[in-house]
Amino acid sequence: MSVVEWVASACFLLGCALTLVAAIGILRFPDLLARMHAGTKPQVLGLVLSMTGLGLSIGSSQVAWKLILVIVFQFMTAPVSAHMVGRAGYRTGKVREDLLEVDELTEDLERAKADETPG
Amino acid sequence: MSPVVMWAGGAMLAVAALLIVARIERGPSMLDRAIALDALVASLMGGLAMWSAATGRSDLVNVLVVLALVGFIGSVTLARFVAVEPEDEGRILTPEEVRIHDARLREALERERDRSAAGRDSAAQRAHPEGEQQ
Amino acid sequence: MAERVRLWTRWPMIVWLAATWVLLWGDLTLANVLAGLVLGALVMVLLPMPRVGFDGRPWLPGIVVLVVRFFVDVIMASVQVAKKALAFGQHPRAAVIRVRLRSHSDLLLTITAQLCSLVPGSIIVEAHRLSGTLYVHVFDVDDAGGIDGARAHALEIERRVIYALATDEEIAEAGLPPRRRLLRRRSQEVSA
Numbered sequence: 001m002s003v004v005e006w007v008a009s010a011c012f013l014l015g016c017a018l019t020l021v022a023a024i025g026i027l028r029f030p031d032l033l034a035r036m037h038a039g040t041k042p043q044v045l046g047l048v049l050s051m052t053g054l055g056l057s058i059g060s061s062q063v064a065w066k067l068i069l070v071i072v073f074q075f076m077t078a079p080v081s082a083h084m085v086g087r088a089g090y091r092t093g094k095v096r097e098d099l100l101e102v103d104e105l106t107e108d109l110e111r112a113k114a115d116e117t118p119g
Numbered sequence: 120m121s122p123v124v125m126w127a128g129g130a131m132l133a134v135a136a137l138l139i140v141a142r143i144e145r146g147p148s149m150l151d152r153a154i155a156l157d158a159l160v161a162s163l164m165g166g167l168a169m170w171s172a173a174t175g176r177s178d179l180v181n182v183l184v185v186l187a188l189v190g191f192i193g194s195v196t197l198a199r200f201v202a203v204e205p206e207d208e209g210r211i212l213t214p215e216e217v218r219i220h221d222a223r224l225r226e227a228l229e230r231e232r233d234r235s236a237a238g239r240d241s242a243a244q245r246a247h248p249e250g251e252q253q
Numbered sequence: 254m255a256e257r258v259r260l261w262t263r264w265p266m267i268v269w270l271a272a273t274w275v276l277l278w279g280d281l282t283l284a285n286v287l288a289g290l291v292l293g294a295l296v297m298v299l300l301p302m303p304r305v306g307f308d309g310r311p312w313l314p315g316i317v318v319l320v321v322r323f324f325v326d327v328i329m330a331s332v333q334v335a336k337k338a339l340a341f342g343q344h345p346r347a348a349v350i351r352v353r354l355r356s357h358s359d360l361l362l363t364i365t366a367q368l369c370s371l372v373p374g375s376i377i378v379e380a381h382r383l384s385g386t387l388y389v390h391v392f393d394v395d396d397a398g399g400i401d402g403a404r405a406h407a408l409e410i411e412r413r414v415i416y417a418l419a420t421d422e423e424i425a426e427a428g429l430p431p432r433r434r435l436l437r438r439r440s441q442e443v444s445a
Contacts, residue, residue: 008172009124012128012169013127020131020138021338022335023138028341035142037334050164051168054171063180066279069187069273070183070184073184074190080195082370084195086377090349
């Protein structure tokens with residue numbers, strides 16, 4: 001095997017391992033937001049690794065550009081869904097407050113509501 | 120690529136997919152399922168990438184592009200609906216319940232219209248958009 | 254006429270769409286570039302989007318620092334989250350913190366929020382545009398270096414974004430030293 005193939009294999013294995021760790025986290029973590037940290041983020045590093053591996057093992061610039069496009073699309077879209085799901089989860093009370101050390105958003109929301117009611 | 124790498128990576132992805140499916144089954148809320156589905160798509164993309172590398176089929180890269188671009192729509196849509204849904208989600212309402220719910224909604228809308236017709240100061244509302252958040 | 258002027262001011266978007274088109278086809282030919290430009294212009298005319306006010310000044314050293322540090326952050330934080338996922342028997346201690354950003358531009362707020370949520374260990378739960386406040390869910394308070402550490406980290410990302418993209422006035426408004434002084438300080442540190 002050439003050096004390039006070794007590097008590509010290492011990238012693939014690391015990417016797969018990250019996906020596996022993410023799956024363990026998704027199954028194990030206690031509340032929605034903790035699961036999101038485990039679940040939506042390995043897309044970032046795991047995907048970059050997998051795409052690097054694929055680009056190295058195919059080794060054509062035409063494919064490499066497309067793979068860069070895949071990574072850019074993922075970088076643009078992943079935060080959107082993460083934010084939407086996190087926000088919806090927070091607003092519908094799916095965050096377990098007993099697991100939070102500090103919760104400054106609820107403090108602020110309550111203060112805003114208190115400001116609103118007398119006026 | 121050597122078959123050892125293929126099998127090791129494939130096995131890891133398969134186990135990951137199984138664990139994710141377990142989370143999808145367990146829930147408890149639709150949002151948990153949505154993020155688990157996202158992760159399933161991510162592992163699918165990893166598998167596709169490895170398959171493409173192993174067989175040298177560069178046409179699969181197009182599938183990866185499409186998945187990267189549309190993969191987030193599902194969970195965004197779900198989040199959008201969940202945000203307005205009441206607590207007891209995941210249950211299909213009976214026609215009777217739907218009628219009651221609709222009536223209550225219409226009533227609320229009418230009340231809202233009356234209130235804005237009564238000339239409530241809309242500028243004050245705009246100054247405190249936090250009020251909408253609950 | 255007004256239509257054409259507006260289209261002209263949107264050339265970055267059209268160039269981006271054309272670049273995407275060329276990358277998807279995979280080969281750089283004149284026909285591809287022209288088709289991409291025409292399609293990009295068509296998309297901008299047929300599907301108009303509200304204009305995002307961007308009057309910043311991209312600064313290459315800032316952008317390089319932003320991108321490099323972003324990847325370092327992603328790798329370090331991925332390792333931390335992976336460790337926590339494998340540490341059976343204990344759960345992470347999470348927190349929701351308020352981060353008041355220093356800049357007031359929509360675009361800078363968006364990019365900061367985007368980068369914060371791409372780095373593992375933090376999710377933007379809520380963003381308040383008027384006061385420029387982000388509410389960040391921190392995955393594990395201890396890994397992030399305490400609540401103040403997590404807040405400082407988000408502000409640090411914002412600082413890099415500001416240096417990469419903002420105008421000099423925006424930098425001054427945010428209360429940060431100007432770029433020139435930043436460079437001088439760097440070179441002094443290197444020579445010292």
